[in-house]
Amino acid sequence: AQSVTQLGSHVSVSEGALVLLRCNYSSSVPPYLFWYVQYPNQGLQLLLKYTSAATLVKGINGFEAEFKKSETSFHLTKPSAHMSDAAEYFCAVSDKNTGFQKLVFGTGTRLLVSP
Amino acid sequence: DVKVTQSSRYLVKRTGEKVFLECVQDMDHENMFWYRQDPGLGLRLIYFSYDVKMKEKGDIPEGYSVSREKKERFSLILESASTNQTSMYLCASSFSGGGNQPQHFGDGTRLSIL
Numbered sequence: 001a002q003s004v005t006q007l008g009s010h011v012s013v014s015e016g017a018l019v020l021l022r023c024n025y026s027s028s029v030p031p032y033l034f035w036y037v038q039y040p041n042q043g044l045q046l047l048l049k050y051t052s053a054a055t056l057v058k059g060i061n062g063f064e065a066e067f068k069k070s071e072t073s074f075h076l077t078k079p080s081a082h083m084s085d086a087a088e089y090f091c092a093v094s095d096k097n098t099g100f101q102k103l104v105f106g107t108g109t110r111l112l113v114s115p
Numbered sequence: 116d117v118k119v120t121q122s123s124r125y126l127v128k129r130t131g132e133k134v135f136l137e138c139v140q141d142m143d144h145e146n147m148f149w150y151r152q153d154p155g156l157g158l159r160l161i162y163f164s165y166d167v168k169m170k171e172k173g174d175i176p177e178g179y180s181v182s183r184e185k186k187e188r189f190s191l192i193l194e195s196a197s198t199n200q201t202s203m204y205l206c207a208s209s210f211s212g213g214g215n216q217p218q219h220f221g222d223g224t225r226l227s228i229l
Contacts, residue, residue, distance in 0.1 A: 009155065032214045043119070043205055043220035044158075051215040090157060094214035101146060101214045102173075107157040 002027055004093050006106035014114050019063075019078040021109050023091030026072065032094040033074040034103065035065055039087045047089075050074060061085070086113045118142070119221040121206050127227045134193040136224050138206030145211040147189035148218060149173075149181060152203040164189055165211060196228045 007022040025031060032051050036044040048059025055067045065076045074091060091106040122137035140147065146165050150158040150173075160173030162181040170181050178200060182190045189208075193200055203225050207218040 034217060036220075041124075041222070043222045044207075044218075045220070046217045049215070049217055101209055101211075101216050101218070102160065102163065103158075103218060105158040107155060 002031060002093050002095055002104045004091050004104055004106035006089075006091050006109050008109055009107065010110045010112060012112040012114065013081045015083055016080050019076070019081045019085065019111065021076040021089050021091075021111065023065075023074045023076065023106060024072050025074065025091075025093045027093065027095070029095075030067070030069055033065075033067065034092040034094070035059065035063070035074075035076050036090045036092060037061075037087050038090065038108075044090060047076070081111075081113050083113050083115065086111055119206055119208055119219050121204075121221040121224050123224050124222065125225050125227075127229060128193075128196050129229055130197060132193075132196045134196050134226070134228075136191040136193075136204055136206075136226070138189045138191070138208075138221060139187050140189075140208040140219070141187065142208065142210075142219070143186065144208035144219075145186075146209045146216075146218075147183065148207040148209075149179075149189065149191045150205045150207065151175070152205055152223070158205065161191065198228050200226065201228045202226060 003026045005024045034049045035047040050067045058064045088110045092103040118141045148163045149161045164183045180192045206221045209216045209218045
């Protein structure tokens with residue numbers, strides 16, 4: 001079965017610093033990969049997705065993620081953190097071998113941004 | 116923009132009650148999903164539906180049932196609520212056509228069972 005590991009339940013950065021949120025998946029066949037963000041008291045919002053086109057994927061709000069097959073990773077980055085980036089971030093994977101979408105989510109990483 | 120609307124943001128019910136959580140989407144999506152979100156566990160799939168009157172169990176269906184009588188509406192039912200079902204419940208929808216379709220989420224219902 002597919003699984004997703006997000007290293008670090010909490011990540012703290014200063015405003016203006018690099019943001020790096022880690023995600024590793026377990027699959028012998030590269031899956032579809034997604035990053036979602038959840039702001040307080042809201043549902044999840046899609047940041048970006050990887051569907052086997054370019055390995056570097058750009059998303060909303062200045063975030064991007066790079067798919068690395070050799071490392072089974074899909075880490076999320078942003079060059080310069082802003083206070084408004086404080087939220088919880090979820091990595092999710094969907095199996096390409098099924099014709100139906102079923103997402104498996106990681107346990108989430110809470111990003112804290114200090115002034 | 117896709118709109119997924121959950122009927123209640125906060126709900127308080129008592130143990131043993133039958134509880135209904137409602138979800139409506141306005142984008143003619145074929146697929147609809149119910150998740151529960153708990154700290155440290157991420158999102159776990161309870162049930163999903165890929166068509167009207169069709170339903171499939173997810174990873175944690177015990178104690179829950181669902182209903183999809185119309186394409187736009189997907190209801191989650193707690194048959195006899197228990198305190199361990201206190202959680203955040205999220206509804207989502209997506210187009211069919213394979214695993215590369217993103218899911219669109221509602222704002223969630225925070226359910227407390229006393």
